[in-house]
Amino acid sequence: MDRTSRDQGWRVGILFSRSGVSGVTESEHFFGTALAIDEINTAGGVLGRPIEPICYDPGGENEGYRAFARRLLAEDGVEVIFGCSLSASRKAVLSTIERHNGLLWYPSIYEGFEYSENVLYTSATLNQNVFALADFLLQEYGPRIFIVGSDYIYPRESNRVMRDLVEAKGGEIVGELYAPLDGDEDVHREMVAEIRRADPDAVFSTVVGRGAERLYRLYADAGIDRRRQPIASLTMSEGQIRAIGPQLCSGHVLASHYFQRIESEENRRFVSAFRQRFGEERPTSMWSETAYAQVHLFAQALEEAGTLDSERLGAAAMRQRVAAPGGELAFDGDTRHVWLTPGVGVARDDGQFDVAWRSRRPVRPDPYLAATRFEANWLEEGLAS
Structure with missing residues:
Protein backbone atom coordinates (compact mmCIF):
# COMPACT_ATOMS: atom_id res chain seq x y z
CA MET A 1 0.00 0.00 0.00
CA THR A 125 24.64 18.90 -17.95
CA LEU A 126 27.91 20.13 -19.47
CA ASN A 127 26.83 19.71 -23.10
CA GLN A 128 23.95 22.10 -22.36
CA ASN A 129 26.08 24.99 -21.07
CA VAL A 130 29.90 24.63 -21.31
CA PHE A 131 30.02 23.81 -25.02
CA ALA A 132 28.25 26.95 -26.22
CA LEU A 133 30.09 29.06 -23.65
CA ALA A 134 33.50 27.91 -24.93
CA ASP A 135 32.64 29.05 -28.46
CA PHE A 136 31.22 32.34 -27.17
CA LEU A 137 34.37 33.19 -25.19
CA LEU A 138 36.74 32.30 -28.00
CA GLN A 139 34.79 34.21 -30.64
CA GLU A 140 33.78 37.26 -28.62
CA TYR A 141 36.83 37.82 -26.40
CA GLY A 142 39.84 35.82 -27.57
CA PRO A 143 41.78 32.57 -27.31
CA ARG A 144 43.59 33.02 -23.96
CA ILE A 145 41.43 31.68 -21.12
CA PHE A 146 42.23 31.52 -17.40
CA ILE A 147 40.35 28.87 -15.38
CA VAL A 148 39.45 29.14 -11.68
CA GLY A 149 37.26 26.97 -9.45
CA SER A 150 36.28 25.83 -6.00
CA ASP A 151 38.12 22.71 -4.96
CA TYR A 152 35.62 19.85 -5.27
CA ILE A 153 34.24 17.53 -7.93
CA TYR A 154 31.89 19.81 -9.91
CA PRO A 155 34.46 22.55 -10.64
CA ARG A 156 37.27 20.08 -11.30
CA GLU A 157 35.23 18.09 -13.83
CA SER A 158 33.65 21.13 -15.49
CA ASN A 159 37.02 22.81 -15.83
CA ARG A 160 38.54 19.66 -17.32
CA VAL A 161 35.91 19.70 -20.06
CA MET A 162 36.37 23.44 -20.65
CA ARG A 163 40.12 22.94 -21.02
CA ASP A 164 39.56 20.17 -23.57
CA LEU A 165 37.13 22.35 -25.52
CA VAL A 166 39.33 25.43 -25.57
CA GLU A 167 42.40 23.48 -26.65
CA ALA A 168 40.46 21.49 -29.27
CA LYS A 169 39.33 24.79 -30.82
CA GLY A 170 42.82 26.30 -30.94
CA GLY A 171 42.66 28.34 -27.74
CA GLU A 172 45.07 28.33 -24.80
CA ILE A 173 44.58 27.88 -21.06
CA VAL A 174 46.96 30.42 -19.51
CA GLY A 175 46.37 29.46 -15.88
CA GLU A 176 44.26 27.26 -13.60
CA LEU A 177 43.71 27.84 -9.87
CA TYR A 178 41.46 26.41 -7.15
CA ALA A 179 40.32 27.76 -3.79
CA PRO A 180 38.73 25.95 -0.85
CA LEU A 181 34.94 25.85 -1.17
CA ASP A 182 34.54 28.58 1.44
CA GLY A 183 37.99 30.10 1.08
CA ASP A 184 38.58 33.48 2.72
CA GLU A 185 39.13 36.82 1.05
CA ASP A 186 42.92 36.46 0.98
CA VAL A 187 42.69 33.28 -1.08
CA HIS A 188 40.49 34.95 -3.68
CA ARG A 189 42.55 38.15 -3.67
CA GLU A 190 45.60 36.09 -4.66
CA MET A 191 43.49 34.39 -7.35
CA VAL A 192 42.65 37.80 -8.83
CA ALA A 193 46.32 38.83 -8.65
CA GLU A 194 47.29 35.72 -10.64
CA ILE A 195 44.62 36.51 -13.22
CA ARG A 196 45.99 40.05 -13.61
CA ARG A 197 49.51 38.73 -14.10
CA ALA A 198 48.37 36.30 -16.81
CA ASP A 199 46.26 38.99 -18.56
CA PRO A 200 43.81 36.54 -20.23
CA ASP A 201 41.09 37.41 -22.70
CA ALA A 202 38.48 35.92 -20.35
CA VAL A 203 38.17 33.92 -17.14
CA PHE A 204 36.11 30.76 -16.84
CA SER A 205 35.01 30.41 -13.22
CA THR A 206 33.46 27.52 -11.36
CA VAL A 207 34.01 29.21 -8.00
CA VAL A 208 30.65 28.88 -6.25
CA GLY A 209 28.75 30.14 -3.22
CA ARG A 210 30.26 32.75 -0.93
CA GLY A 211 33.63 32.26 -2.60
CA ALA A 212 32.17 33.43 -5.92
CA GLU A 213 30.72 36.50 -4.24
CA ARG A 214 34.17 37.34 -2.85
CA LEU A 215 35.83 36.72 -6.23
CA TYR A 216 33.51 39.05 -8.14
CA ARG A 217 33.87 41.85 -5.60
CA LEU A 218 37.65 41.58 -5.63
CA TYR A 219 37.71 41.45 -9.44
CA ALA A 220 35.83 44.75 -9.48
CA ASP A 221 38.13 46.23 -6.82
CA ALA A 222 41.14 45.31 -8.98
CA GLY A 223 39.83 47.54 -11.75
CA ILE A 224 39.89 44.88 -14.47
CA ASP A 225 37.80 45.86 -17.50
CA ARG A 226 34.89 43.43 -17.28
CA ARG A 227 33.60 44.21 -20.76
CA ARG A 228 36.95 43.30 -22.28
CA GLN A 229 38.05 40.56 -19.83
CA PRO A 230 34.89 39.13 -18.24
CA ILE A 231 34.43 36.30 -15.82
CA ALA A 232 32.26 33.66 -17.48
CA SER A 233 30.31 31.30 -15.26
CA LEU A 234 27.67 28.58 -15.25
CA THR A 235 26.25 29.70 -11.90
CA MET A 236 26.43 33.48 -11.31
CA SER A 237 22.81 34.39 -12.03
CA GLU A 238 20.46 37.22 -11.12
CA GLY A 239 20.00 36.44 -7.41
CA GLN A 240 23.67 36.19 -6.56
CA ILE A 241 24.42 39.31 -8.62
CA ARG A 242 21.84 41.11 -6.48
CA ALA A 243 23.71 39.95 -3.36
CA ILE A 244 27.07 41.14 -4.75
CA GLY A 245 25.84 44.40 -6.28
CA PRO A 246 24.88 44.75 -9.96
CA GLN A 247 27.34 47.63 -10.40
CA LEU A 248 30.17 45.19 -9.66
CA CYS A 249 29.02 42.53 -12.14
CA SER A 250 28.06 44.24 -15.39
CA GLY A 251 29.87 42.76 -18.36
CA HIS A 252 30.32 39.31 -16.85
CA VAL A 253 28.96 36.30 -18.75
CA LEU A 254 26.59 33.47 -17.79
CA ALA A 255 25.75 30.28 -19.68
CA SER A 256 22.27 29.16 -18.64
CA HIS A 257 19.00 27.75 -19.94
CA TYR A 258 17.10 30.51 -18.09
CA PHE A 259 17.28 34.29 -17.75
CA GLN A 260 14.58 36.44 -16.15
CA ARG A 261 14.32 38.53 -19.33
CA ILE A 262 13.29 35.56 -21.53
CA LEU A 340 16.93 22.13 -22.12
CA THR A 341 17.43 25.19 -24.31
CA PRO A 342 20.96 26.56 -23.75
CA GLY A 343 21.73 30.27 -23.78
CA VAL A 344 24.48 32.79 -23.04
CA GLY A 345 23.87 36.15 -21.40
CA VAL A 346 25.93 39.24 -20.57
CA ALA A 347 25.20 41.01 -17.28
CA ARG A 348 23.73 44.50 -17.42
CA ASP A 349 24.05 47.42 -15.01
CA ASP A 350 20.62 46.60 -13.52
CA GLY A 351 21.53 43.02 -12.57
CA GLN A 352 19.65 41.43 -15.47
CA PHE A 353 21.17 39.81 -18.57
CA ASP A 354 21.12 40.66 -22.24
CA VAL A 355 20.64 37.29 -23.93
CA ALA A 356 23.48 37.26 -26.45
CA TRP A 357 22.79 33.80 -27.86
CA ARG A 358 20.15 31.12 -27.42
CA SER A 359 19.72 27.72 -29.05
CA ARG A 360 16.98 27.48 -31.64
CA ARG A 361 15.55 24.39 -29.94
CA PRO A 362 16.00 22.22 -26.83
CA VAL A 363 19.20 20.17 -26.66
CA ARG A 364 19.25 16.55 -25.58
CA PRO A 365 21.22 15.88 -22.39
CA ASP A 366 24.49 14.01 -22.85
CA PRO A 367 25.73 13.63 -19.26
CA TYR A 368 28.42 11.14 -20.29
CA LEU A 369 29.62 13.18 -23.33
CA ALA A 370 29.20 10.06 -25.42
CA ALA A 371 27.74 11.71 -28.52
CA THR A 372 28.60 15.41 -28.22
CA ARG A 373 31.09 16.69 -30.81
CA PHE A 374 33.85 18.79 -29.27
CA GLU A 375 34.82 20.30 -32.63
CA ALA A 376 31.31 21.58 -33.50
CA ASN A 377 30.57 25.31 -33.47
CA TRP A 378 27.70 25.50 -31.03
CA LEU A 379 26.91 29.13 -31.75
CA GLU A 380 26.15 28.18 -35.36
CA GLU A 381 24.42 24.91 -34.63
CA GLY A 382 22.86 25.07 -31.18
CA LEU A 383 21.02 21.91 -32.08
CA ALA A 384 20.46 18.52 -30.53
CA SER A 385 22.76 15.76 -31.72
Missing part, protein backbone atom coordinates in the same frame (compact mmCIF):
# COMPACT_ATOMS: atom_id res chain seq x y z
CA ASP A 2 1.29 3.50 -0.84
CA ARG A 3 2.07 5.08 2.49
CA THR A 4 0.32 8.32 1.43
CA SER A 5 -2.98 6.41 1.44
CA ARG A 6 -2.88 6.73 5.23
CA ASP A 7 -2.28 10.47 5.07
CA GLN A 8 -4.38 13.44 4.10
CA GLY A 9 -1.77 14.83 1.72
CA TRP A 10 1.23 13.90 -0.36
CA ARG A 11 4.14 14.22 2.06
CA VAL A 12 7.45 15.30 0.44
CA GLY A 13 10.82 16.39 1.77
CA ILE A 14 12.49 19.74 1.00
CA LEU A 15 16.25 19.72 1.59
CA PHE A 16 17.90 23.01 0.64
CA SER A 17 20.39 25.08 2.64
CA ARG A 18 19.07 28.55 3.35
CA SER A 19 22.26 29.28 5.26
CA GLY A 20 25.92 28.38 4.85
CA VAL A 21 28.26 28.53 1.89
CA SER A 22 25.55 28.15 -0.78
CA GLY A 23 22.75 29.89 1.12
CA VAL A 24 21.93 32.45 -1.61
CA THR A 25 21.42 30.00 -4.47
CA GLU A 26 19.78 27.29 -2.37
CA SER A 27 17.35 29.83 -0.91
CA GLU A 28 16.33 30.46 -4.51
CA HIS A 29 15.80 26.71 -4.96
CA PHE A 30 13.62 26.83 -1.86
CA PHE A 31 11.58 29.81 -3.06
CA GLY A 32 10.91 28.21 -6.46
CA THR A 33 9.85 24.98 -4.78
CA ALA A 34 7.56 26.78 -2.33
CA LEU A 35 5.91 28.81 -5.10
CA ALA A 36 5.15 25.73 -7.19
CA ILE A 37 3.70 23.85 -4.21
CA ASP A 38 1.53 26.87 -3.36
CA GLU A 39 0.24 27.04 -6.93
CA ILE A 40 -0.55 23.33 -7.08
CA ASN A 41 -2.29 23.30 -3.71
CA THR A 42 -4.29 26.44 -4.52
CA ALA A 43 -5.51 24.70 -7.69
CA GLY A 44 -6.77 21.73 -5.65
CA GLY A 45 -3.63 19.68 -5.14
CA VAL A 46 -2.94 16.40 -6.92
CA LEU A 47 -5.85 13.96 -7.17
CA GLY A 48 -7.64 16.07 -4.58
CA ARG A 49 -4.81 15.98 -2.02
CA PRO A 50 -2.44 18.81 -1.14
CA ILE A 51 1.31 18.47 -1.28
CA GLU A 52 2.62 18.59 2.31
CA PRO A 53 6.27 19.64 2.52
CA ILE A 54 8.60 18.78 5.39
CA CYS A 55 11.52 21.20 5.23
CA TYR A 56 15.02 21.04 6.68
CA ASP A 57 18.02 23.38 6.35
CA PRO A 58 21.33 21.45 6.34
CA GLY A 59 23.28 24.71 6.65
CA GLY A 60 25.57 23.80 3.77
CA GLU A 61 27.09 20.88 5.69
CA ASN A 62 27.31 17.51 3.95
CA GLU A 63 26.68 15.62 7.17
CA GLY A 64 23.54 17.71 7.65
CA TYR A 65 22.24 16.67 4.23
CA ARG A 66 22.98 13.04 5.03
CA ALA A 67 21.31 13.17 8.46
CA PHE A 68 18.21 15.02 7.27
CA ALA A 69 17.78 12.74 4.26
CA ARG A 70 17.87 9.77 6.61
CA ARG A 71 15.33 11.43 8.92
CA LEU A 72 12.97 12.24 6.04
CA LEU A 73 13.05 8.72 4.64
CA ALA A 74 13.25 6.67 7.83
CA GLU A 75 11.28 8.73 10.34
CA ASP A 76 9.08 11.29 8.54
CA GLY A 77 7.41 8.86 6.14
CA VAL A 78 8.73 10.62 3.04
CA GLU A 79 9.51 8.88 -0.26
CA VAL A 80 10.21 11.92 -2.45
CA ILE A 81 12.81 14.62 -1.74
CA PHE A 82 13.35 17.87 -3.62
CA GLY A 83 16.83 18.93 -2.69
CA CYS A 84 20.58 19.38 -2.80
CA SER A 85 22.48 21.83 -4.97
CA LEU A 86 26.23 21.29 -4.80
CA SER A 87 27.42 17.95 -6.15
CA ALA A 88 29.04 17.26 -2.78
CA SER A 89 25.62 17.34 -1.09
CA ARG A 90 24.05 15.13 -3.75
CA LYS A 91 26.86 12.61 -3.33
CA ALA A 92 26.37 12.80 0.45
CA VAL A 93 22.72 11.69 0.29
CA LEU A 94 22.84 9.32 -2.69
CA SER A 95 23.52 6.09 -0.79
CA THR A 96 20.80 6.95 1.74
CA ILE A 97 18.29 7.68 -1.03
CA GLU A 98 19.11 4.39 -2.75
CA ARG A 99 19.09 2.35 0.47
CA HIS A 100 15.58 3.56 1.34
CA ASN A 101 14.42 3.44 -2.31
CA GLY A 102 13.43 7.11 -2.27
CA LEU A 103 13.33 9.48 -5.23
CA LEU A 104 15.51 12.61 -5.28
CA TRP A 105 14.54 15.43 -7.63
CA TYR A 106 17.82 17.30 -8.16
CA PRO A 107 17.42 20.81 -9.68
CA SER A 108 21.04 21.90 -10.04
CA ILE A 109 23.50 22.02 -12.92
CA TYR A 110 26.26 19.50 -12.37
CA GLU A 111 29.25 17.75 -13.93
CA GLY A 112 27.40 14.69 -15.28
CA PHE A 113 28.83 11.17 -15.34
CA GLU A 114 26.23 9.84 -12.90
CA TYR A 115 23.12 7.68 -13.17
CA SER A 116 20.77 6.43 -10.48
CA GLU A 117 17.29 4.97 -10.71
CA ASN A 118 16.57 6.95 -7.54
CA VAL A 119 17.46 10.38 -8.93
CA LEU A 120 15.82 12.65 -11.49
CA TYR A 121 18.26 15.27 -12.80
CA THR A 122 16.34 18.38 -13.87
CA SER A 123 19.01 20.94 -14.77
CA ALA A 124 21.81 21.30 -17.29
CA GLU A 263 10.19 36.60 -23.46
CA SER A 264 7.43 34.01 -23.11
CA GLU A 265 3.99 33.87 -21.59
CA GLU A 266 5.08 31.15 -19.16
CA ASN A 267 7.99 33.26 -17.95
CA ARG A 268 5.90 36.40 -17.56
CA ARG A 269 3.49 34.45 -15.34
CA PHE A 270 6.36 32.97 -13.32
CA VAL A 271 8.11 36.31 -12.75
CA SER A 272 4.85 37.99 -11.75
CA ALA A 273 3.91 35.21 -9.31
CA PHE A 274 7.42 35.12 -7.85
CA ARG A 275 7.46 38.88 -7.23
CA GLN A 276 4.02 38.80 -5.69
CA ARG A 277 5.04 35.98 -3.35
CA PHE A 278 8.57 37.08 -2.39
CA GLY A 279 8.78 40.81 -3.15
CA GLU A 280 9.34 43.06 -6.15
CA GLU A 281 13.04 43.41 -5.40
CA ARG A 282 13.82 39.67 -5.56
CA PRO A 283 14.66 38.43 -9.10
CA THR A 284 13.99 35.01 -10.54
CA SER A 285 16.98 32.96 -11.69
CA MET A 286 18.05 29.60 -13.08
CA TRP A 287 18.01 28.28 -9.48
CA SER A 288 14.43 29.23 -8.67
CA GLU A 289 13.12 28.44 -12.15
CA THR A 290 14.48 24.87 -12.23
CA ALA A 291 13.21 24.09 -8.73
CA TYR A 292 9.81 25.53 -9.67
CA ALA A 293 9.58 23.62 -12.95
CA GLN A 294 10.54 20.26 -11.46
CA VAL A 295 7.72 20.45 -8.89
CA HIS A 296 5.22 20.94 -11.70
CA LEU A 297 6.76 17.97 -13.53
CA PHE A 298 6.43 15.98 -10.32
CA ALA A 299 2.75 16.94 -9.96
CA GLN A 300 1.98 15.79 -13.50
CA ALA A 301 3.79 12.51 -12.92
CA LEU A 302 2.00 11.99 -9.60
CA GLU A 303 -1.35 12.67 -11.27
CA GLU A 304 -0.61 9.81 -13.66
CA ALA A 305 1.03 7.38 -11.22
CA GLY A 306 -1.24 7.99 -8.22
CA THR A 307 1.59 6.98 -5.90
CA LEU A 308 4.89 8.23 -4.48
CA ASP A 309 6.50 4.84 -5.05
CA SER A 310 9.87 5.69 -6.60
CA GLU A 311 9.73 3.17 -9.44
CA ARG A 312 6.18 3.97 -10.59
CA LEU A 313 6.54 7.72 -10.08
CA GLY A 314 9.90 7.79 -11.85
CA ALA A 315 8.48 5.87 -14.80
CA ALA A 316 5.55 8.29 -15.04
CA ALA A 317 7.94 11.26 -14.91
CA MET A 318 9.68 10.01 -18.06
CA ARG A 319 6.43 10.57 -19.98
CA GLN A 320 5.80 14.16 -18.83
CA ARG A 321 6.37 17.42 -20.66
CA VAL A 322 5.87 20.91 -19.23
CA ALA A 323 6.01 24.42 -20.69
CA ALA A 324 8.45 25.83 -18.13
CA PRO A 325 9.49 29.49 -17.82
CA GLY A 326 12.85 28.64 -19.41
CA GLY A 327 11.34 26.67 -22.28
CA GLU A 328 9.84 23.26 -22.84
CA LEU A 329 11.04 20.67 -20.33
CA ALA A 330 10.96 16.91 -20.83
CA PHE A 331 12.98 13.92 -19.65
CA ASP A 332 15.31 11.83 -21.75
CA GLY A 333 14.31 8.29 -20.77
CA ASP A 334 17.77 6.85 -21.42
CA THR A 335 19.59 9.12 -18.96
CA ARG A 336 16.91 10.50 -16.53
CA HIS A 337 18.13 14.02 -17.38
CA VAL A 338 16.13 16.74 -19.15
CA TRP A 339 16.15 18.38 -22.55
